[in-house]
Each structure stands twice: as C-alpha cells, then as structure tokens.
Amino acid sequence: MKPPRSLVCLLLLSSLALAQHKTPAHKKRAAPAKAVPAWEAIHQSALIIDTHADTPQRFLDENFDLSQNTPVTDGHIDFDKIKKGNLGAEFFSIWVEPEFKGRYAARAMDLIDSVYQQAARHPEQMTMAFTAEDIVRAHGQHKFAALMGIEGGHAIENDIRLLRDFYRLGVRYMTLTWSNTNDWADSSGDIQDPKVKHHNGMTDFGKDVVREMNRLGMIVDISHVSDATFYQALLVSQAPVIASHSSSRDLTNHPRNMTDDMLRAVARNNGVVMVNYYSAFVDEDYRKAAYDPEKMKQRDAQVEAFKKQHAHADGSPVTYAEYAFIEKKWAEQFPRPPLKSLIDHIDHIAKVAGVEHVGLGSDFDGVTSLPQGIDSAADLPKISEALYQRGYNAENIQKILGGNVLRAMRDVEATAHRLQAERKEADTLSFEELELMVGNRVTTEHLLDVIREHGVNFDLTPDRRTRLKAEKADDMVLDAIGKAKKR
Numbered sequence: 001m002k003p004p005r006s007l008v009c010l011l012l013l014s015s016l017a018l019a020q021h022k023t024p025a026h027k028k029r030a031a032p033a034k035a036v037p038a039w040e041a042i043h044q045s046a047l048i049i050d051t052h053a054d055t056p057q058r059f060l061d062e063n064f065d066l067s068q069n070t071p072v073t074d075g076h077i078d079f080d081k082i083k084k085g086n087l088g089a090e091f092f093s094i095w096v097e098p099e100f101k102g103r104y105a106a107r108a109m110d111l112i113d114s115v116y117q118q119a120a121r122h123p124e125q126m127t128m129a130f131t132a133e134d135i136v137r138a139h140g141q142h143k144f145a146a147l148m149g150i151e152g153g154h155a156i157e158n159d160i161r162l163l164r165d166f167y168r169l170g171v172r173y174m175t176l177t178w179s180n181t182n183d184w185a186d187s188s189g190d191i192q193d194p195k196v197k198h199h200n201g202m203t204d205f206g207k208d209v210v211r212e213m214n215r216l217g218m219i220v221d222i223s224h225v226s227d228a229t230f231y232q233a234l235l236v237s238q239a240p241v242i243a244s245h246s247s248s249r250d251l252t253n254h255p256r257n258m259t260d261d262m263l264r265a266v267a268r269n270n271g272v273v274m275v276n277y278y279s280a281f282v283d284e285d286y287r288k289a290a291y292d293p294e295k296m297k298q299r300d301a302q303v304e305a306f307k308k309q310h311a312h313a314d315g316s317p318v319t320y321a322e323y324a325f326i327e328k329k330w331a332e333q334f335p336r337p338p339l340k341s342l343i344d345h346i347d348h349i350a351k352v353a354g355v356e357h358v359g360l361g362s363d364f365d366g367v368t369s370l371p372q373g374i375d376s377a378a379d380l381p382k383i384s385e386a387l388y389q390r391g392y393n394a395e396n397i398q399k400i401l402g403g404n405v406l407r408a409m410r411d412v413e414a415t416a417h418r419l420q421a422e423r424k425e426a427d428t429l430s431f432e433e434l435e436l437m438v439g440n441r442v443t444t445e446h447l448l449d450v451i452r453e454h455g456v457n458f459d460l461t462p463d464r465r466t467r468l469k470a471e472k473a474d475d476m477v478l479d480a481i482g483k484a485k486k487r
C-alpha cells in the first residue's frame with residue numbers, strides 16, 4: 001500500500017529542510033550549471049521559420065486547437081511542440097483539395113479563418129504576421145508568428161481579383177500549382193498524364209498572375225510545379241521565389257524535388273529552397289519502396305472505400321484530415337529513413353545553390369512518414385545538432401533555420417514597393433496629357449483635382465507655361481503644376 005501523497009510530500013519537504021539546515025550558508029554553492037552544448041545554444045538563439053505545415057486542415061476539419069498537446073501520430077504541431085522546437089514562425093498552408101471544385105475560394109477562406117481563429121484564441125502565445133518585420137517583432141515578444149501561404153493556384157479560380165483579395169486577407173505566398181495542373185500552370189503531379197490538358201508551362205494569364213504577385217508582395221512559390229512552369233516563372237518573376245517544401249532530385253529522384261540546375265537557378269534569383277522532410281522526398285530507398293505501384297493501389301483502394309462509406313450527407317468532399325489515418329497506417333509498413341537522409345538534402349542544396357539559398361519547409365501535418373528522430377516540431381533541435389556536427393557554424397545554421405527566408409521576404413517586399421512606385425510614376429501626368437486637357441477646356445476645379453491626385457512628371461519651363469497660358473489655363477492650375485512635380 002502506498003502512503004498518502006500528502007504524507008510523502010511532507011516527508012520530502014522536511015528532509016529537504018534538514019539537508020539545508022545542515023549546510024552552512026557560506027558553503028552553499030549554486031549547483032554546477034549543466035553545460036549547454038554549442039549546437040543547442042545556436043538553436044535556442046535562432047529565429048526559426050518553417051515555410052510549410054498543413055495544420056489548418058486540422059483546425060478546420062478536426063476542430064483541433066494548438067493548446068492541445070497531441071500524440072505525434074495525430075499531429076506534428078501544437079504549442080508544446082512549438083516551444084520545445086523553438087519554432088518562431090510557421091507558414092500555414094491553405095491547401096484546397098481539388099475535390100472542392102466549384103468552391104475553391106470558399107474553402108480557402110474557411111482555412112484562412114481557421115488560422116485567424118487560433119491567433120484570436122491565444123493572443124498571449126501567438127500572433128498573425130504578414131511581413132519579415134512582423135516575424136522579427138513577434139520573436140522579440142516571445143510569440144509564435146503565424147503566416148499563410150496558398151497551396152495550389154486553382155484557389156484563385158482564374159480571377160486575378162481573388163488573388164488580390166487573398167493578399168488582403170494576409171496570404172503571403174502561393175504555390176502556382178498543387179499536384180494538379182490548373183487552367184494556367186502545369187504541375188509536376190500530373191505532367192505524365194495524357195488525359196490532362198497541359199500548357200507547356202504557363203499560359204499568358206499564368207504569367208500575369210506571377211507579375212501581379214510580384215506587385216502585391218506575395219512570394220511566388222514553385223514547389224509542386226512542372227519543370228517548364230518552374231523555368232518560366234523564374235523568367236517572369238522580378239522578385240526572389242521560394243520552393244516552400246521541396247528537396248533535391250539529385251539525391252531522391254522524385255519530380256516534386258529540384259534538380260541541381262534548378263537549385264542553381266533559384267540561387268541566381270536570390271530565392272530559397274526549403275527542404276521538405278517527407279521520407280519519400282529525402283530517401284531514395286524509402287521512395288522506391290513507397291511508390292511501388294501495387295502497394296499504392298492498395299492504399300488508394302482503401303481510401304476510396306472509406307470515402308464511399310463516409311460520404312457526407314451534404315455532398316461535400318471527405319477531406320484528407322478524415323482519411324489521413326489510413327495513409328499513415330499504410331506508410332508504417334516502410335521503415336523510416338535515418339535522420340542523415342534529411343540532413344544530406346540540406347547539405348546538398350547548401351553546396352549546390354549556396355548556404356544562402358536553403359531553408360526548412362517541413363510539410364508537418366501533411367506527410368505520412370518522417371525520418372527517424374523527427375517525430376514533430378519538438379525535434380527541430382536535432383537538425384541544428386546534425387548540421388553543427390557536419391561543420392556548419394552558428395551563422396550558417398541560423399541562415400538555414402530562418403535567416404534566408406527572412407531575407408527573401410524582405411526582398412519580395414522591397415520589389416513590391418518598387419513596382420508599386422513605378423506604377424504610380426506611370427500614372428503621373430505628362431505635359432502632353434495636361435495640355436490636351438487644358439485645350440479640351442476641362443474645368444479648373446477638375447484639373448486641380450487630377451493634378452493633386454496623380455502629380456506631374458515634368459518641369460514647368462517658361463516655354464510650357466506660355467503654351468498653357470495660350471490655351472487659357474488658369475493661374476491656379478499653373479500654380480498647382482509647379483507644386484505637383486513627383487520625384
């Protein structure tokens with residue numbers, strides 16, 4: 001029989017008091033501080049940014065809350081794991097399953113709302129973030145920063161206005177495609193499928209989407225796209241791109257991964273490739289085992305059967321969150337690859353593209369298998385430890401953990417400001433436009449309005465003044481022009 005707990009406590013306390021009493025004050029010494037390994041100090045002082053996690057589906061479809069400490073078999077991210085892993089910021093994926101055809105944007109809105117709901121419920125622990133500076137500020141306040149990226153360009157429903165709306169709602173990157181080719185960009189996921197209508201990369205509208213993303217300050221994400229889409233996006237984009245969750249194809253031969261030539265192209269673009277941790281993307285043996293066509297057929301049949309059995313009464317699709325357990329169970333038959341495989345990918349990209357162009361894009365909560373040792377976000381320190389053991393110094397580890405993507409974000413923001421300023425510049429009135437308006441007897445009142453709103457891009461030389469006077473321009477108009485010159 002166990003003694004009552006209170007008694008045990010009392011006994012413990014009194015023995016502690018006795019022990020303290022026996023130690024003379026002058027001999028009291030602080031317990032020797034446990035030496036913190038160098039890699040741990042590096043990890044704990046870093047601002048860690050992960051660019052891809054599928055947790056919003058759990059928020060929305062499972063009613064999951066970040067305050068719930070869930071088993072790693074259920075989820076990879078919650079506050080406890082975030083704290084243990086020192087994860088500073090996460091780009092939550094707004095992934096719209098193609099099954100939601102007809103209501104892609106509405107589904108995206110629901111997922112976006114689910115992220116905001118988490119931030120609203122936990123203002124002490126987390127905050128929404130929209131810029132590089134927001135992330136840095138949140139880090140200073142010891143708050144977890146939540147950002148959002150759309151996964152799959154089909155979410156904008158071929159409407160550039162919806163793209164702008166998503167930006168206004170806080171979305172800061174968009175993968176041009178998911179595994180499905182959409183109406184304006186080819187995906188690596190179905191590029192071999194002859195039944196799918198492809199575009200040889202991107203259509204003209206697709207290129208306009210990239211240009212508008214540049215202008216808005218939304219990062220162009222080339223994870224998931226076909227090789228042709230990738231190269232075309234890099235030609236069009238004026239800002240750095242990211243691969244939010246892709247690894248090296250040289251090491252693991254999956255079309256979702258990037259060839260060395262692509263890695264070098266991203267380096268020239270000053271972008272960043274964020275390594276995906278999924279076992280089949282970082283380990284060739286695992287990939288070969290898991291992509292066995294017979295085994296995949298068995299998995300797909302199980303999923304299909306589940307979807308039929310659990311069809312929703314309202315006709316809405318059975319979501320990944322509902323059947324993920326089947327895929328996880330299926331994946332258990334393949335042994336998890338060693339952590340070394342994941343580190344090899346970071347190392348390879350750092351060597352081919354440069355250490356400035358590699359980062360972390362876990363794909364937490366979106367994958368069915370992770371390398372050994374990486375069970376959830378709580379295990380992020382193991383990555384720093386392994387990099388340190390490979391000879392990476394503090395500066396380079398911190399670049400990989402978050403510094404690089406922060407730089408890319410700043411670059412994207414600066415490009416957007418420049419493009420927006422150029423657009424304004426193009427809107428300013430030329431002398432010829434103004435002379436035409438004066439000549440057409442536009443009222444003084446209206447002239448003053450447009451001059452104030454748009455500014456002018458010319459100097460009012462004596463010659464021009466004479467010409468406007470000849471057209472009977474009011475002195476007030478001439479005065480306004482003198483003050484409206486834009487730099």
Ligand SMILES: [Zn+2]
Binds near residue numbers: 245
């Ligand atoms: Zn993905």
